[in-house]
Amino acid sequence: MGAVREALDALSLVDHHCHGTVAADLGRDAFEPLLTEGDAWPGVSPFDSPAGVAVRRHCAPLLDLPRHAPVEQYLARRSELGWREVQRRFLSVSGTDVFCVDTGFAPDRLTTPREVAEAAGGSAYEVVRLESVAESVRAAGIEPDAYADAFRAAALDAVRRPGVVAVKSVAAYRTGFGLDPARPSDAEVTGAARHWTARGGRLDDPVLVRHLLWTAVDLGLPLQLHTGFGDSDIRLHRADPALLTDWLHLTAGTIPVLLLHCWPYQRQAAYLAAVFEQVHLDVGLTLHHVGPARAGAVLAEALEITPFRKLLYSSDAYGVPEFFHLGALAFRQGLAELLQERVDADELSLPDALRIARWAGRDNARRVYGLPDDLPEGG
Template sequence: MQRPAGASSARDALRRAASGIALIDHHAHSVLRTGPDRAGFEDAMTEAHERPPAPATAFDSQLGFALRRHCAPVLGLEPFAPAQAYLARRAELGAAEATRRLLAASGIGLVLLDHGYAAERLLTPAEFTTVTGVPTRPVVRLEAVAEEAFEASRDAHELVRAIDARLEAASATATAWKTIAAYRTGLALDPAPPGDGEVRAAAADWIATGDRRLRHPVLVRHLIWWALSRGGALQVHTGFGDPDLLLADANPLHLQPLIARATSTGSRIALLHCHPFEREAAFLCHAFGHVVMDVGLAVPHLGAQAPGSIRQALGLAPLHAVLFSTDAWGLPELYLLGSRLWRDAIVDVLGAHVEAGEWTLDDAVRVIGMIGRGNAERTYGLSTEGERP
């Protein structure tokens, strides 16, 4: 990596610390099975559903500039190679080789993988590991489990039993649960666990709609409380995402009553991504010892402005409560960007603390290790000694 002009020895030490960690990406998805054409590639660079009118391009964005800066050299091109040259080189190498190179350059040592969205277009977790050499652990998407049960059930009684049986089966291997309530009901849910009768009535309502997509708030609460009652870790998508969610309803502050009620369960709640509500999420981490957060997803999209997001998270949030993720989906470039931009940003933010005399270098190095790896090991009870590269 290029040494910025005027870099201090503290920043050099932090840069070495950040680049030396085999990161644990505590939430991401697999990559596309086949190399996309330019339109498909650009679609995967943005959360928008609509393409911008020509000649506008998704490459003219913070993410696009960061991609040309950081990914082009990994594929053997000059930094900032034009988009067309980048895509031509990528096609020449093939999707598997591009994926292998980008994941190797990311320095990510373990991925907690949510394979519950558009899985048919992506490498399976086993294929992902074969191509990249990076091991994965399963994050089970609660709504996807319920939707599989929906297809196999004829009445409400059978549906509720099928949901619970499938969750029970998934619990044998799940490292974490995940809810996309933000996309389905918004996060302003009644905080109480629903009663059995309510759940059965809701299941009947769902069947009556004939629509596989689960949107019933009582059933979403049932799934959430099923996971919380197991005392494990529940990931909750909050903040920025695609336009299927209403951003105002995805503010993590809506979860405060539910978080407070879950205190006694012994479970951990991971607020995913959180942008632009980093400060709100940081407050929840501060106020509740069982809450952690990340700013993945936002980091690659914010590009050169990613330090601002990380700076906000590292305000109120206790330092044991901030985790690293990429939330990469589809493009292996998003793994590299999530990792590279995070490493640069954490050096930027903590380097300023050290240079101002407010933090010691040793503490800053230790915190980089906590956020990059240690906090995820503790949150998910991971035993990963054998997986360090």
């Protein structure tokens, strides 16, 4: 094992974007859909995918099973241990001691940020999803001409909760990024709110999404933006972060913008991080879906031109705790292989490689989110 891998294995990670896990024991019918961003297909198991294979290879031993254990054996052992013990094992072994948890999407009962932290023996912070705030405002029956002020007040209340460090938008799902970059006028917002309150449903009006993004700027906290890969609700060509270029010009000098996931647009995201001071990125979600075997290839593309203080680690684990472990494992292995290769080729000094590893795994997130300097550093 090389020196970079040893250092990364000993580094306690900051997972700057993740979710809770389902707080219940899961049978096969409930577990399998959580392995994929796709829909369930009759006769096709999500276990027969790169993510499913990685679970059986890298997660089975943590349940006291052999590598590549059969699916039935794997699921039976999960049930035998119970969801709390399964969660504890995977989160504690991930070597992550700080979690920034998006609490805005919870169709099932998910573990809270506090429960995530307790399972890992670490600490957790909250990320507020602004679309959820807006939809709560509409559901309260607000008049259209009062929507803008009501949303701003509700968003301010949400971000003032103890432990909130960032906000997030899923504009990529709702409208895509091909939006007019300018801040909408009060009249535009009122008109759009009138149409939305009349028809109901989720927030997917382009004017109101623009208003949400500009409200995020006004809030002053880092803004996380889902980009690229997601479930079938997304239109991938509209989730290219390069479409944000004009908006990033207009918001220069305001808040940090964190581009989440990015695949297959990691190169576009890298370009934005290279030319806009406020832009940072990760390739979370992608890593546990491609698995440790391909994580290095994705990270190599993301780091072709990305400044080293701009790459962050995230797992984007959701639903099943296996993804906390797989995300961390893929990140450590992929980044270590990439950096060690450059050290061996004398393209990078070992001290520089170790600094980059620490920045990406921990310190960049601490700086962007203003996390305490005295976070524990043990592995």
